[in-house]
Amino acid sequence: MAQNKGLGKVIAAGLAAVLCLGLLSACSGSKDGNASGSKSNKLVIYSPNSEGIMNNIIPAFEEETGIKVEVISAGAGEIIKRLLSEANNPYCDINFGGINYAIYKQNPELFERYVSPNDKNLAPEFQNTTGFYTNYTINGSCLLVNKNLAANIKIEGYADLLNPALKGKIATSDPANSSSAFAQLTNILLAMGGYENAGAWDYMEKLVKQWDGKVLSGSSAVYKGVADGEYTVGLTYEDPCATLVANGAPVEIVFPKEGAVFLPSGAAIIKGSKNLENAQKFIDFLISEKAQSIFGEKLTNRPILASVPSKNLEPIGNIYTIVEDIPYIADHKNELTDRYKKLFASLQ
Template identity: 55%
Template structure:
């Protein structure tokens, strides 16, 4: 978990915010945001929001789990106004921490990612992809999941642990869906065959997957779109492959904190990150895929209309994650 960072916000100022509850705060020009997002996404969003609205943002950065625990401890007297970032499932599992609000822009988002919970707002998407080292792949064809069963790739496929890595778990559910479904026996047989070919080499973190492929230690990796596009933009000799069986794109989520002290400013922020202006910036100036239907994207980012996609049953996954992880653990243990 990354070290807790505070931008423009001292501990004493936070304490002062939590102690204040006067009516004047309802018309304040401040907004307290908790966020697990990368610095790149923060820097693309916060300064422009402040410039456009005149609202001063007080930001605290940490891992999603740590911030959820903070929100839980503060729920009787909330400090934060907005949680900016994190997996949709983590918001759903902690619904009592968040305020109902549907952005004025919600109807313009890609339909599958519109706000159906009443409180979760999607603002960028990240898809499960394959990363290939162009120097190492040679004549081996990589177009989708089935190609990873090629014996020539045994021990040369990088992946993190689906039981501890969110991106690796997303790959697991993506390949199950692509091969027939979450409970389909043939799909689970594919998982077993793939991990036989992976040959017991599980990386300790999600970032190790794409780094080892880019550095030439592994030929192929199971990863997510954002870091691969960053590597390509930085000149790394890698390819991004969207599996021909279909990629699942999962939303990064934001929500207003229950009983937020700066409620109107929080609503402005939710509307801002889903606005045409901000969605175009995400698509053209960052490697985060926008969720607005008609947002602009860079030349590096393949249009969604050209990518075979699958839609995750997020409700099912939220309810059955433990049993999916347990079945994977049983398979992995039996192989190794």
């Protein structure tokens, strides 16, 4: 099992999701303009990202460029399904969040080739080597603990989740439909012995029994359920949890002592985008110093631009991290998801 205690070697395979619907509006035109020949002033974005990201990054982009953005928010899995159904006539221009190497490799026909001139400013391990998707932040899998409900229950890592006192009190979502839940699945397997390790899957069987049949609708339901006192602990990711902590919720973030995986979040232009030039401008903006400073100063996201620090998060050097096997996950994502689904079904 590869291990790492710093950012330099952390690489990724996955990603975080929020379920809320945006307003739809008509969008028409050619790749570089509308039917009348004038340049488009529109951009349509599908995103699983948190409200904090969308409420800060989108207005800043609109102010910077004068482009009007329409946002449609949904879970990462639902977005991919929608993109597949719209492949012959895409409504969306950008998939902002939930994109990683595995998603790209499984659905290469969905995305448009583009490498931002700003990409060269990123650390080599985070650069756009596929030519199609751009990484813009990094995020770690974590446990979110309700301090009031946990009381004297020790929760320091995955092994502690098998405590009988936590049965039915662990919030999680479906790895087949949530990028953050899939990231937790691979993090757990890696931390507990390896993706194919019998002991790791034995642990997963015991953990699924602890869920007591409860699987929530999406990533946001997990951390909200813990913050609202419906669950004692949740399998989730750092960004929204850090926001809850900052806002005074009775919760704390626990990075599992067995090791946490940090994953970059990516964005990609959709093949056949009707507002291609605007989509390219959005990718450029995401990894500009201005946008990265918003992540670092105003939000609970770790900037991917090394020169921009995060003012709101635990230094990554203080966290015990483990490194995901990117090629393995890309080649075996469906296999891992199917194995989990069969395991879950067999225990119901």
